[in-house]
Structures are given as structure tokens and as C-alpha cells.
Amino acid sequence: xxxxSWYLTIGGILTACMLAFTAAGLFWTPYSPTAMSAPDRxxxxxxxHPFGCDQLGRDILSRTLEGAGSTLTxxxxxxAVGFVFGLLIGALCGYYxxxxxxxxxxxxxxxxAFPSVLLALVVLAVIGPGKxxxxxxxxxxxxxxxxxxxxxxxxxxxxxxxxxxxxxMGVSDLRIIFVHILPNTWPTLLSGLTIGFNNAVLGEASMxxxxxxxxxxxxxxxxxxxxAQGFLxxxxxxxxxxxxxxxxxxLGVGLIGEGVRERMxxxx
Amino acid sequence: xxxxxxxxxxxxxxxxxxxxxxxxxxDVSLKLAPGEVLGIVGESGSGKSxxxxxxxxxxxxxxxxxxxxxxxxxxxxQDPYGSLNPAKxxxxxxxEPLRAAGVTDRAERRxxxxxxxxxxxxxxxxxxxxxxxxxxxxxxRVAIAAALIQGSKLILLDEPVSALDVTLQAQILRLxxxxxxxxxxxxxxxxxxxxVVYQLCDRVAVMTGGEIVExxxxxxxxxxxxxxxxxxxLDASLALD
Ligand SMILES: Nc1ncnc2c1ncn2[C@@H]1O[C@H](COP(=O)(O)OP(=O)(O)OP(=O)(O)O)[C@@H](O)[C@H]1O
Ligand SMILES: [Mg+2]
Numbered sequence: 001x002x003x004x005s006w007y008l009t010i011g012g013i014l015t016a017c018m019l020a021f022t023a024a025g026l027f028w029t030p031y032s033p034t035a036m037s038a039p040d041r042x043x044x045x046x047x048x049h050p051f052g053c054d055q056l057g058r059d060i061l062s063r064t065l066e067g068a069g070s071t072l073t074x075x076x077x078x079x080a081v082g083f084v085f086g087l088l089i090g091a092l093c094g095y096y097x098x099x100x101x102x103x104x105x106x107x108x109x110x111x112x113a114f115p116s117v118l119l120a121l122v123v124l125a126v127i128g129p130g131k132x133x134x135x136x137x138x139x140x141x142x143x144x145x146x147x148x149x150x151x152x153x154x155x156x157x158x159x160x161x162x163x164x165x166x167x168x169m170g171v172s173d174l175r176i177i178f179v180h181i182l183p184n185t186w187p188t189l190l191s192g193l194t195i196g197f198n199n200a201v202l203g204e205a206s207m208x209x210x211x212x213x214x215x216x217x218x219x220x221x222x223x224x225x226x227x228a229q230g231f232l233x234x235x236x237x238x239x240x241x242x243x244x245x246x247x248x249x250x251l252g253v254g255l256i257g258e259g260v261r262e263r264m265x266x267x268x
Numbered sequence: 269x270x271x272x273x274x275x276x277x278x279x280x281x282x283x284x285x286x287x288x289x290x291x292x293x294x295d296v297s298l299k300l301a302p303g304e305v306l307g308i309v310g311e312s313g314s315g316k317s318x319x320x321x322x323x324x325x326x327x328x329x330x331x332x333x334x335x336x337x338x339x340x341x342x343x344x345x346q347d348p349y350g351s352l353n354p355a356k357x358x359x360x361x362x363x364e365p366l367r368a369a370g371v372t373d374r375a376e377r378r379x380x381x382x383x384x385x386x387x388x389x390x391x392x393x394x395x396x397x398x399x400x401x402x403x404x405x406x407x408x409r410v411a412i413a414a415a416l417i418q419g420s421k422l423i424l425l426d427e428p429v430s431a432l433d434v435t436l437q438a439q440i441l442r443l444x445x446x447x448x449x450x451x452x453x454x455x456x457x458x459x460x461x462x463x464v465v466y467q468l469c470d471r472v473a474v475m476t477g478g479e480i481v482e483x484x485x486x487x488x489x490x491x492x493x494x495x496x497x498x499x500x501x502l503d504a505s506l507a508l509d
Contacts, residue, residue, distance in 0.1 A: 161351035165411075168324060168342055169365040169418060183355035 005262050011255025018249040022072045025065030033066040033219075034058065042235050052237040054228070063224060064242050070220040071246070074135055075200035081139025082196060086146020087189075091177050093147065094154025105151070108144035116141040117203045124212045134213050138203045142196055149192045153185035187264045194257030198250045205246060221246050271337060273422055273454045274300040274323060279332035281315075281322055289329075292318045294478040296332075302421075305448065305455040307465035307486065309501065310475030316458045319475070320424045323456065338422035338454070342415035346427035348407035352399040358410050359395035365418045380417065387450065388413045389443060405436040409443070416451065424456045429464060441467050462505040466490060474498045 037057040045052045051060035089108075093101040111119070116138070123137040157163060158181070166176050205222030207213030214220045219227070221242045228238035281293040292315045300306050308316045321327045322334060324341055345351040352361055359381065366377045385392065388409045399407055408428060415423055425444070429437040445468060447453060459465050465472055466486055473483040474497065482495040493499045 161345040161347065162353045164326070165343060165345070165351055165414065166353075166364070166368075168340070169368045169414075170340065171364065171368045175368075180353055180356075184353070186355075 005259055007255045007262060008259030011252050011257075011259055014248060014252030015256060016252075018068075018245065018252055019072075021065070021245070022068040025067075025069045029059075029062035029065045031059040031062045033062040042231075044235075045237055051241040052235065054235060054238050055231055060238055060241055063219065064221070064245060067219050067221040067224050067242060068245050068249075070131075070214060070218055071201060071204055071222065072249075074131060074204045074214070074220060075197055077135045078138040078142060078200040078203070079193065079196050081135065082142025082146050082200075083193065085140075085143045087150050089143065090147040090150025090152075091154050091182070094151035095158050095173070095177050095181070097155075097158075101151075105148070108147050111141065112144045112148070116145070116199070117206050120203060120207065121210065121212065124207060129207075129212045129215065131214050131218060134204055134207050138200060138207075142200070146192065146196065150185065150189065153188055154181060157181045157184060187260055191257045191260045191264070194253045194260070197253050201246060201250055270302055272299040273302050273304075273336070273338050274298070274456065275333065275335040275337075276323075277333035279322065279330060279334055281318060281327050281331075282329040283318075283327075292478050293322065293330075296475075296478075296480050298473055298480065298483065300422075300454055300456060302454055303448070303452060304471065305457055305469045307469035307472040308456065308458045308475060309460060309462060309465055309472060311460065311501075314475040315478040316475055317426055318478075320426055320456060320458060323424060336422070338420070340418055340420045341422040341424060342418070342420045343424045343426060344408070344411050344415050344428045346430050348404055348411050348431065349399070351411050352407055352414075354399055356398070357395065358390075358397055358399070358402070361399075361410060362395070362413055362417055365414060369418050381413075384413050384417055387447065388416075404432055405439060408432065408436075408440055412440075412443070412447070416447070416453075421452060422454050422456075424458070426458045427460070428457075430459070430461065437464065444468060462490070462501060474501065 035058065037053070040049065040053040040057040042055055043049060043053040043057070049059050049061065051064060053059055054063070089104060093104050119141050120134075120137040123141070124133060127133050127137070154177070163176060163180060166180050171180065204213060204220060205225065208220050208222030209226045211226060214223055216223070224242040225239060228235070228242070232239055276296055276298050279293055279296045280291060282289050282291050284290050296319060298306065308319060310316055318327060320343065322330055323336055324343060356364075362381045362384070363377045366380060371377050371380070381395070382392070390406065390409050390413065394402065394406065394410075399410070402410065412428075428444070429440050432440060441464065444455070448455065455468070457465065457469055469486050471484060472486050472489050473480045474489070474495065475481070476497045482489060482493065482498045489498065490502065493502055
């Protein structure tokens with residue numbers, strides 16, 4: 001049976017488009033995202049302003065471009081924090097096991113028992129809003145789920161014969177962990193990363209929407225949605241375009257993750 | 269007689285801790301001389317793999333004498349699917365033991381891999397492949413090459429041909445016999461197949477319930493089994509033929 005997967009293709013194209021959009025926004029916006037223009041207040045989409053303008057006459061395309069860049073940067077930073085520490089903790093716990101592993105995993109279970117966005121909310125309410133606080137809070141709270149994912153993979157591999165024979169040959173533990181076992185876990189980790197990325201995007205958007213995320217000087221897509229909600233009926237495009245970018249980005253990355261899982265299922 | 273390469277005297281071993289501690293090997297004694305092939309036969313769960321693990325230092329809860337007079341003994345496992353890293357190429361897998369042994373010069377590693385390849389019946393073209401792209405027989409050749417490349421003289425073979433079909437079994441057994449002569453190796457050869465043991469081994473030890481119940485030259489043991497368990501094994505294997 002030849003089962004051709006379109007998840008990876010569609011997801012890849014969608015993600016590439018969204019990334020291109022975001023990357024463009026880091027270097028170029030048609031107008032200044034903060035320039036106000038009285039005659040253009042609440043203007044609908046037009047040739048001059050494809051996404052329309054907001055209640056202050058600011059160009060929504062320019063603001064979306066900038067917001068997407070901010071959202072992506074934060075999501076990637078959150079992912080990096082969660083992934084690097086989750087990988088280290090999960091790999092060591094999974095490979096060595098023992099009492100330290102049991103203790104660390106109990107702790108992870110306790111943290112993971114709460115939805116991470118909810119916990120991040122509480123943390124941010126205490127430490128205050130701002131880009132770096134969002135990254136720190138979400139990133140740290142993402143560690144347990146990555147750690148568990150990685151640990152599961154390492155448990156699966158640590159008693160395989162190829163690992164035993166590496167030990168017999170005198171390969172060091174660290175090299176076994178990162179050079180021998182890690183490459184085998186990439187498909188699973190990749191699929192976990194796509195889920196993590198989407199949670200990070202949504203997490204940041206939720207924080208900013210609730211007003212405890214980024215500062216108004218560096219608006220993200222979530223912050224724009226918060227701003228737009230008061231004008232949902234007068235300027236629906238202000239909500240629609242940033243929301244569409246979030247949804248398409250999540251959809252694209254989600255499809256990639258689904259495609260990777262499907263590949264793995266077929267391979268094994 | 270030369271100094272034995274393995275000398276085991278009244279060895280006992282346990283798995284588990286506390287209440288779950290369970291004895292597996294009971295008062296096992298044996299010797300392996302340089303250049304010799306000793307077969308270990310016995311039913312599943314009799315402790316054959318455990319004995320090999322003890323020799324390799326992989327079982328720590330032991331009592332008795334265990335002397336291994338050969339640096340870095342290596343093991344060839346039963347399942348060539350599990351014993352080769354699926355994420356790596358054959359070339360990488362064969363170079364890795366050399367890296368671990370401190371051979372930092374890439375050209376030198378390549379040269380040594382290149383020397384060993386024809387000995388195990390592999391070609392340069394196989395080096396770029398991953399284990400999934402090899403046949404079962406080729407994988408087992410790679411596993412054997414990986415065990416040999418550090419220059420180890422003592423090789424433990426745990427059911428190395430059980431996962432292969434009969435023609436491949438014969439090929440790999442012949443390869444093992446050739447390698448032994450050319451490189452001066454000694455084998456501890458674990459198998460539940462008496463016919464396979466007969467082809468390769470000089471001596472055989474029969475295990476059951478963690479004990480060695482009979483040990484001697486293959487011909488003597490097969491022609492004049494003394495222990496009832498050995499007779500039972502031989503009858504069972506004759507019935508299969
Ligand atoms: N890591 C382990 N922890 C606890 N018990 C073990 C472990 N490995 C093996 N055992 C037990 O020790 C006994 C001997 O196992 P061993 O693997 O040595 O048998 P074997 O003779 O090699 O069998 P087979 O022919 O099936 O490979 C078995 O009862 C087994 O369940
Ligand atoms: Mg066994």
C-alpha cells in the first residue's frame with residue numbers, strides 16, 4: 001500500500017509562508033507600525049492598506065508584521081528554554097534512573113498536573129509583565145513536559161544492545177547519551193517540539209491578551225488581539241488578520257508534527 | 269597448558285536487591301584456553317547470558333573467582349537489528365570503537381576499517397549504508413567486525429546465528445571459524461542449538477538452573493553424555509532432525 005502523506009507538504013508550505021511573512025516583518029513594514037493618520041481611522045482593507053487601519057489610523061499590515069515577529073521570537077525563546085533544560089534533565093534521568101530520577105520526575109508530575117498557561121499566568125501576576133518575564137515563566141513551565149518526553153525515549157534505548165556494546169567498547173556515558181542515543185530520538189522530539197511551539201505561541205498570545213504579557217511598546221499578535229477586542233464590530237479586520245496569522249502558523253506547525261508522527265508510525 | 273584466558277571458579281551471581289534478590293548462577297566453574305571455543309548450551313533461563321555478562325563485568329552482584337586475562341572482551345548479540353545503532357552508518361559504527369580507543373586520526377581509522385572489511389566479507393560500498401539497508405547476515409557481519417576492530421581476542425557470542433536462516437547460519441559459522449584461526453581469537457559461544465555448537469566448538473558446557481551439570485570435549489559429551497539433562501537435550505535435538 002502506498003500511502004502518500006500530504007500533512008508534511010501542506011504543513012511545510014504553510015509554515016514556510018508564515019515564517020517568510022514574519023521574517024519580512026523583522027526588516028520591513030510598509031508604514032511605521034506606530035504612525036497614526038487621522039483620515040485613515042477605521043479604514044477598511046484597500047490597496048494602500050491591505051489589512052485596513054485601526055481606530056487610530058495605524059496600518060494593520062505593518063502592525064501585524066511587527067507583532068508576528070515579536071510572537072515568533074518569544075515562542076522560539078520559550079521553546080529553547082524548555083527544550084534545552086528538558087533535554088538535559090530528561091536524558092540524564094532516563095539514562096541513569098535511580099533515586100534522583102524518581103525525585104525529579106515526581107516534581108515534574110506535580111508541575112505538569114496544572115495547565116502550564118494557567119501556572120504562567122500566576123507567575124506573571126507575581127513577577128509582572130514584559131517580554132523576558134513571559135519567556136522565563138512559560139519556558140520554565142515547559143521544562144517538565146519535555147523532560148518527560150525525552151526521559152521516555154532514553155528509557156526505551158538505554159538497554160538496547162547497541163548501547164550495551166558501546167559501553168563495552170569504552171564509550172563515555174555522555175557520548176552514549178548525546179551521540180549514540182539522541183539521534184534516534186529526533187523524530188519523537190521533533191513532534192514534541194511542534195506541539196511545544198504551538199503551546200508557546202498560544203501561551204504568549206493568552207498572556208498578552210490578558211494584559212500580563214508583552215509591553216505595549218513591542219506589541220505581539222496576542223497584544224493586538226487584546227487591543228482589537230473593543231472594536232470587533234467597527235473594525236473586524238483588526239481582529240481578523242492577526243488572528244488568521246496565529247491560526248495559520250499553528251495549523252502549519254501542527255500539520256508538520258502530525259506528518260512526522262505519521263512517518264514514524266509507518267516506519268516502525 | 270598456557271594460562272587460561274578466562275578462569276571461573278565457584279562463581280555465584282544474583283539479580284535484584286533486598287527481597288527481590290534472586291540467585292541465578294550457582295557454583296559455576298570453567299576455563300577457557302587461548303584459541304579455544306567453548307560452547308554453553310542449556311534451556312532458556314538457565315543463565316547462559318548471565319554467565320557471559322559476568323565475564324564482561326556487566327553483573328556486579330557476584331561471589332567467587334572470575335579472572336579474565338584479555339583486555340576489552342567484546343560481545344556479539346543475538347539480534348543484529350538491536351545491536352547496531354539504527355541512526356548511524358556502517359562506517360560510523362565501525363569507526364566508533366576506534367574513536368573510543370583513542371584513535372583520533374581519521375585516516376588511520378578508515379585504514380583499519382578498510383583492512384577488516386574483507387575479513388568479515390563486507391565491501392567498501394556497505395560503509396555508507398544504515399543497518400536498515402542491510403540483510404540480516406550482513407548486519408551480523410557488521411556486528412562481528414565492530415567486536416573485532418579494537419583488537420579484542422576474547423569474543424563472547426550470545427546466540428549469534430539464532431536469528432538467521434539455516435544457510436546464513438552456516439556462512440556465519442564458517443566466518444567465525446576462519447576469523448578465529450586468522451586472528452587467534454577465543455570464543456565463549458552460547459547457543460541452545462546443539463548442532464550449531466557441534467560445528468564450531470572444541471568443548472561444551474551444559475547448563476541448567478544456573479549450574480553447569482556436564483562439561484567436556486564436544487565429541488565425548490555428544491557420544492557419551494553422563495548427566496540425564498544432557499541426554500534429554502541430545503534426544504530432543506535428535507528428534508528434531
Ligand atoms: N537484568 C535482569 N534482572 C533480573 N533478572 C534477570 C535479568 N536478566 C536475566 N534475569 C533472569 O535470570 C535468569 C537467567 O537469565 P539468562 O538471560 O541468563 O538466561 P539464558 O540462559 O540466557 O536464556 P535464553 O536462552 O532465553 O537467552 C532468568 O530467570 C531471567 O529471568
Ligand atoms: Mg540469553
